[in-house]
Amino acid sequence: MKRILLLILLLGAALPLPAQRFSLGTNGIDWLSLGTLNIEASAAVSQRYSIHVGAELNPWTFAAGNPEKQLQMRQNSYWGGLRLWPWHVYSGWWMGFDFRYTVYNGGGILKRETEEGDAYGMGLWGGYSIMLSELWNLDLGMGVWGGYKQYTRYACPLCGVITDQGDKAFILPDARIAIQLIF
Amino acid sequence: MQRETRILILGILLLAAACGPTRLQTIEKKQLAASLALSRGELAEERKVIASARRDTITVTGENGEQLLLMKAVKDEESGEMVAHDVINAAVITARFRNVAERHGRIDLRFEVIVPREMMDTRWQLRFYPDMFILEDSVRLEPVIITGSDFRKAQLRGYELYDKYLRSIVTDTTAFIDWRSLNIWIARNMPDLYRYKNDTSYVDVQDFHSFFGPTQADAIREYTWWHRRHYHERRWYQRGEKFHELVKTPIEKEGIRLDTVLRDIDGNFVYQYTQSIKTRPKLRKVDILLSGEIYQQDQRLYTMPRSEPLTFYISSLSAFVDGTERYMTRILERRAAANTACYVDFAEGKSDIDLSLGHNLEEMGRIRQNMVELLENRTFDVDSILISAYASPEGTLRSNILLSRRRAASVADYFDAFVGRYRDSVRRNSFTVTVDERGQERMGRESVADIRFVSRSNGENWEMLSFLVDTDSTLTPAQKNSYIRHLEQADEDMREEVLQKEPYYPYLRQELYPRLRTVRFDFFLHRKGMVKDTVHTTELDTTYMKGVECLKEREYEKALGYLKDYKDYNTAIAYLSLDYNASAMAILKDLPRTPQVNYMLALLYARGGDDQKAVQHYLDACREERSYVFRGNLDPEIYVLIQRYGLNRDDETEL
Numbered sequence: 055m056k057r058i059l060l061l062i063l064l065l066g067a068a069l070p071l072p073a074q075r076f077s078l079g080t081n082g083i084d085w086l087s088l089g090t091l092n093i094e095a096s097a098a099v100s101q102r103y104s105i106h107v108g109a110e111l112n113p114w115t116f117a118a119g120n121p122e123k124q125l126q127m128r129q130n131s132y133w134g135g136l137r138l139w140p141w142h143v144y145s146g147w148w149m150g151f152d153f154r155y156t157v158y159n160g161g162g163i164l165k166r167e168t169e170e171g172d173a174y175g176m177g178l179w180g181g182y183s184i185m186l187s188e189l190w191n192l193d194l195g196m197g198v199w200g201g202y203k204q205y206t207r208y209a210c211p212l213c214g215v216i217t218d219q220g221d222k223a224f225i226l227p228d229a230r231i232a233i234q235l236i237f
Numbered sequence: 238m239q240r241e242t243r244i245l246i247l248g249i250l251l252l253a254a255a256c257g258p259t260r261l262q263t264i265e266k267k268q269l270a271a272s273l274a275l276s277r278g279e280l281a282e283e284r285k286v287i288a289s290a291r292r293d294t295i296t297v298t299g300e301n302g303e304q305l306l307l308m309k310a311v312k313d314e315e316s317g318e319m320v321a322h323d324v325i326n327a328a329v330i331t332a333r334f335r336n337v338a339e340r341h342g343r344i345d346l347r348f349e350v351i352v353p354r355e356m357m358d359t360r361w362q363l364r365f366y367p368d369m370f371i372l373e374d375s376v377r378l379e380p381v382i383i384t385g386s387d388f389r390k391a392q393l394r395g396y397e398l399y400d401k402y403l404r405s406i407v408t409d410t411t412a413f414i415d416w417r418s419l420n421i422w423i424a425r426n427m428p429d430l431y432r433y434k435n436d437t438s439y440v441d442v443q444d445f446h447s448f449f450g451p452t453q454a455d456a457i458r459e460y461t462w463w464h465r466r467h468y469h470e471r472r473w474y475q476r477g478e479k480f481h482e483l484v485k486t487p488i489e490k491e492g493i494r495l496d497t498v499l500r501d502i503d504g505n506f507v508y509q510y511t512q513s514i515k516t517r518p519k520l521r522k523v524d525i526l527l528s529g530e531i532y533q534q535d536q537r538l539y540t541m542p543r544s545e546p547l548t549f550y551i552s553s554l555s556a557f558v559d560g561t562e563r564y565m566t567r568i569l570e571r572r573a574a575a576n577t578a579c580y581v582d583f584a585e586g587k588s589d590i591d592l593s594l595g596h597n598l599e600e601m602g603r604i605r606q607n608m609v610e611l612l613e614n615r616t617f618d619v620d621s622i623l624i625s626a627y628a629s630p631e632g633t634l635r636s637n638i639l640l641s642r643r644r645a646a647s648v649a650d651y652f653d654a655f656v657g658r659y660r661d662s663v664r665r666n667s668f669t670v671t672v673d674e675r676g677q678e679r680m681g682r683e684s685v686a687d688i689r690f691v692s693r694s695n696g697e698n699w700e701m702l703s704f705l706v707d708t709d710s711t712l713t714p715a716q717k718n719s720y721i722r723h724l725e726q727a728d729e730d731m732r733e734e735v736l737q738k739e740p741y742y743p744y745l746r747q748e749l750y751p752r753l754r755t756v757r758f759d760f761f762l763h764r765k766g767m768v769k770d771t772v773h774t775t776e777l778d779t780t781y782m783k784g785v786e787c788l789k790e791r792e793y794e795k796a797l798g799y800l801k802d803y804k805d806y807n808t809a810i811a812y813l814s815l816d817y818n819a820s821a822m823a824i825l826k827d828l829p830r831t832p833q834v835n836y837m838l839a840l841l842y843a844r845g846g847d848d849q850k851a852v853q854h855y856l857d858a859c860r861e862e863r864s865y866v867f868r869g870n871l872d873p874e875i876y877v878l879i880q881r882y883g884l885n886r887d888d889e890t891e892l
Binding site: 074101141145 | 418421422424425426427428447448449450451456459
């Protein structure tokens with residue numbers, strides 16, 4: 055039995071171990087944004103490049119039905135992009151871009167005015183990835199994303215009074231403090 | 238009110254301190270300088286000598302055999318007369334010169350550096366530079382440094398700061414590596430290598446690449462904190478500048494005679510300086526001057542004026558050298574002989590010379606060269622050349638003798654023909670000068686006299702074989718003994734026969750026998766133009782003259798090497814100069830009493846402490862040779878005598 059175990063160990067030792075080339079992460083800032091569920095997966099394609107895809111979902115409506123208090127930041131977003139790592143994937147500085155699509159309905163947070171619509175555009179990102187351990191990274195990043203949106207603006211989240219409607223270009227800042235599993 | 242008074246008094250005191258001349262101002266005003274003086278220790282020694290000689294008088298024999306009484310005398314200040322005096326004079330001696338004698342080709346200069354009290358301050362460092370002037374050269378001697386305690390404290394503080402600076406520099410480059418990140422990266426991207434991390438088996442890191450290519454070295458470069466590393470490297474490279482910045486005046490450890498730290502100074506500071514120099518020809522005097530500076534940290538406060546020179550007059554005995562040329566007699570023989578051996582290889586049983594065999598070409602060339610040298614020799618003529626050949630023992634003795642005779646004859650023929658050709662070429666081309674026995678030159682056609690070649694056989698070369706066997710390193714002692722036993726066999730053919738049965742015979746035959754087939758050349762010569770068998774000539778004794786030359790150059794040891802065997806006056810001078818007094822005395826006491834010899838004896842007796850004999854010989858020397866009156870002042874031994882007994886005083890006025 056011992057011998058078999060040893061054999062297995064030796065065989066195991068002889069097989070090359072795969073390097074860690076994938077990540078799965080989630081962005082804490084999104085969670086703080088009224089509990090937006092989010093996930094991003096990536097794969098390293100070379101020493102310096104990785105491709106990323108991700109999705110966000112916020113299905114929550116707070117104080118639903120209360121015309122004075124209801125607030126929401128509901129959305130579905132999907133993106134896919136590319137990152138460049140000057141040294142090596144999942145370590146140190148990086149920059150990247152992605153293409154993004156989002157369906158949203160949000161308002162009642164700072165003011166009663168509520169907007170819903172679809173937006174699509176491109177984001178430009180830069181950041182730094184800290185290796186916490188063999189398995190975990192802390193991924194910090196800042197960026198802007200802009201594009202075009204079709205929107206409808208309401209006076210309040212519930213009332214249905216349309217104040218504005220149309221197509222419009224937009225640009226927004228964004229940030230990420232994500233925890234990633236590297237495997 | 239009381240407090241105000243106190244402040245007032247303090248203020249006045251401070252003002253007074255500020256107004257009064259500072260130490261530096263005083264020094265500058267007075268142009269203070271350290272001074273040089275003759276070593277007091279040495280003077281004391283001289284005084285002691287004088288003191289010990291206080292027995293009142295000594296008696297010497299005068300010019301006409303009369304007895305003279307000599308006593309220590311001084312000039313009476315009032316009357317100007319010489320009066321006997323035995324009180325040691327304790328006045329300060331301010332002599333600026335001294336006579337020093339060389340010993341063993343060296344001169345010891347002793348003097349004092351006297352630093353006045355006013356020049357010393359605990360915040361200052363005084364640096365004194367003695368300069369020595371010899372002939373046209375000037376040499377800066379090792380400086381004397383006097384450091385004040387506060388000055389030294391500041392110096393040490395500088396060193397401390399510098400040390401702190403050095404300690405703050407991280408020189409270990411691995412300290413700048415972000416090991417945590419590096420390890421994570423290796424674990425993620427080079428898992429195979431990472432697994433070996435805790436394994437003792439040897440792994441060549443070079444073999445490992447990460448999944449995407451970069452090696453461990455790349456990763457180390459990446460995870461190094463370069464800005465930090467550069468910062469420390471910069472500090473390391475700037476440490477020289479930092480040293481100058483922090484340690485303004487480094488503490489000197491080499492090339493200085495003295496560095497002393499002074500706390501409180503009362504009285505002058507005196508340093509005894511001794512410098513030993515090697516003598517050189519024509520060295521008569523050495524001047525020493527002193528200059529100096531005052532420093533407060535790296536700032537020079539004051540440069541002191543150069544001191545008066547201190548002069549040392551060097552006396553050497555090389556002036557007494559007798560440079561007369563010395564000849565030696567040499568006997569010339571008419572006849573002379575020379576010989577050489579050569580190894581000519583012959584084919585077995587053959588007697589003709591085959592130049593392509595073995596080293597024949599070189600060997601014969603060498604002999605031809607020898608022959609040409611002898612033929613062209615201006616001093617000798619070749620009468621005849623005896624060529625004798627040896628044979629190796631294989632084969633019968635009879636045939637060997639015949640063979641070696643034939644071989645000798647063939648060599649003789651070869652060289653006879655060569656000399657014949659040579660003679661022809663000389664006759665055609667040259668016209669030469671020869672020197673006869675009376676040293677007169679004779680011109681004439683070069684005549685290469687007929688040379689007789691005589692050839693003979695020397696038989697089997699057993700003598701050489703025995704020698705070769707004895708010195709051979711391949712044969713064992715047992716084999717050598719066996720060979721010696723066989724030698725007892727008187728018949729040479731029988732001897733060879735039994736040797737053939739020995740296991741070592743093939744070795745003898747192959748290695749040693751060829752070396753037995755030698756041809757020996759004996760050249761019989763006579764001195765050109767000489768009829769008588771022997772002639773006596775005189776030649777300059779070059780060894781002796783080399784010794785004299787060395788004496789003049791003051792290379793006494795070398796001179797003694799040449800002169801030792803001559804045991805004459807010059808040898809005695811060499812001994813005297815090296816302080817080998819007994820050897821000098823052994824030679825001098827038997828020499829005729831010339832003034833030089835008398836003077837040397839005076840020196841020797843003075844060194845030995847026998848004043849009476851010393852003075853006697855000195856006066857004898859002076860009587861015949863007046864220059865010794867002055868010479869006496871140059872040799873310390875005699876100078877002491879002159880001072881002690883007031884010698885020469887009358888002579889000076891007479892001359």
